[in-house]
Amino acid sequence: MMKKISLLFLTLLIVLTGCLNDNSLEKEEEVVKKKGKKEEKAIITGEIKTGENYYRSIFPFEPGGARGLIRYGVDNRLDINEFEMGLMRVAQEKFSTDKYFFQEGQYLTESTVNNWLKRDDGKKEKLESGEMSQRGMNPPLGMDENSTDVKAVLKANEDNPKYLSYVLEHNYLVQSGEGKVKLGGLVIGLSFNSTYYFKAEDKERKIHPGEKKLDKDKVKQEAAKIAEKVAERLRTQKGLEDVPMLIALYQEEERDAVVPGHFFAVGTVSKGSGSINDWDQIDEKYYLFPSGAASKNKRNDFESFTNFKTEIQKYFPNYIGVIGNGLYVDGELKRLTIQIPVQFRGKAEIISFTQFVTTRALEKLPDVPIEIYIQSAVEQPEALIVKNEGQEEPFVHIYRK
Numbered sequence: 001m002m003k004k005i006s007l008l009f010l011t012l013l014i015v016l017t018g019c020l021n022d023n024s025l026e027k028e029e030e031v032v033k034k035k036g037k038k039e040e041k042a043i044i045t046g047e048i049k050t051g052e053n054y055y056r057s058i059f060p061f062e063p064g065g066a067r068g069l070i071r072y073g074v075d076n077r078l079d080i081n082e083f084e085m086g087l088m089r090v091a092q093e094k095f096s097t098d099k100y101f102f103q104e105g106q107y108l109t110e111s112t113v114n115n116w117l118k119r120d121d122g123k124k125e126k127l128e129s130g131e132m133s134q135r136g137m138n139p140p141l142g143m144d145e146n147s148t149d150v151k152a153v154l155k156a157n158e159d160n161p162k163y164l165s166y167v168l169e170h171n172y173l174v175q176s177g178e179g180k181v182k183l184g185g186l187v188i189g190l191s192f193n194s195t196y197y198f199k200a201e202d203k204e205r206k207i208h209p210g211e212k213k214l215d216k217d218k219v220k221q222e223a224a225k226i227a228e229k230v231a232e233r234l235r236t237q238k239g240l241e242d243v244p245m246l247i248a249l250y251q252e253e254e255r256d257a258v259v260p261g262h263f264f265a266v267g268t269v270s271k272g273s274g275s276i277n278d279w280d281q282i283d284e285k286y287y288l289f290p291s292g293a294a295s296k297n298k299r300n301d302f303e304s305f306t307n308f309k310t311e312i313q314k315y316f317p318n319y320i321g322v323i324g325n326g327l328y329v330d331g332e333l334k335r336l337t338i339q340i341p342v343q344f345r346g347k348a349e350i351i352s353f354t355q356f357v358t359t360r361a362l363e364k365l366p367d368v369p370i371e372i373y374i375q376s377a378v379e380q381p382e383a384l385i386v387k388n389e390g391q392e393e394p395f396v397h398i399y400r401k
Helices: 002-019 079-090 110-117 150-159 216-235 292-297 300-316 347-364
Strands: 029-035 038-045 056-059 102-103 164-175 180-192 195-201 207-211 247-251 262-269 278-281 285-287 323-329 332-342 369-377 381-387 395-398
Touching: 002 395, 029 079, 029 110, 056 110, 079 164, 079 180, 079 247, 102 278, 110 164, 110 195, 150 207, 180 323, 216 247, 216 262, 262 285, 285 300, 300 332, 300 347, 347 369, 347 381, 347 395
Parallel strands: 029 180, 056 102, 180 247, 332 369
Antiparallel strands: 029 038, 038 056, 102 164, 164 180, 195 207, 247 262, 262 278, 285 323, 323 332, 369 381, 381 395
């Protein structure tokens, strides 16, 4: 028995050594970074080699001025994750992960973001040199928002919906001279409602909710206008006069959607320019597996997923709700995330099932980056399977707790 345990341990050690070899981690670098008018020492973190490209970061960590505010603007947790991670993916088209380093946005404060999400009140602003406009970017309501005339307030909101739901800033630093870094690029993500949810309060303080599904073409028109305003405002901010910028537009999904939304366009603001010089359309879309949309539009991938699910059900005869989310870029599947919730009766059963999924069911799926999350019925993670494109042996981890 002891020999078997030792052999298992040696095998795991070899696997881990293969995953974390000398080439998988890059050493940290010490640099000097400007903070306001002062310079201070900072560290560029080492790079971890994974199936995807991620930016190296700057330490010590500096939280963004609007840190955590996104959960009040974007309703769906899936949208929050995709908006943040997808914005890094968009950034890579202009700011290479080999040359640039990530830092949370340092220019848009919580107050500025909050103000921009409000309605335009039409009031004049008196701005000092180097300050950005704080005017709201959503359409004016056309009446007093605090009116107790419920019918009128609901009608005004329906006629004048809010389009912009959140503004996210990412900074990208680049080395400048010996051992120094500076701001080399700015990326702004603008998130837009697909459905506008609103409410009115009567004299008895009773809340009357309302909602309006927004026309996609109208959202795109308003998004382009708002992006131009953002570009113009950012150029007035001290320190951003000449920094190259990208402004990416994101379409949210519904509150209770089971797939996230997507980016649909990105505008380039050249160095020193105060307007968007060029627009590029982004063709991204998530499909739920299984679903009627996937069956109709992505038939081959749908059948592969169905075969995968059928194989799993050979292990558990009872129904298992296997759910997948597939990211498509320019019509091609780029990543597949799968969740498998199962009622387990012990760790041995979890290990056995994970082995079955890894060695038999996984081969039914397309050769793209795949993440499979196996969890208990109470949504506790039990096992993780990760396979990158072209990889013969996936990474497998079984949680002990």
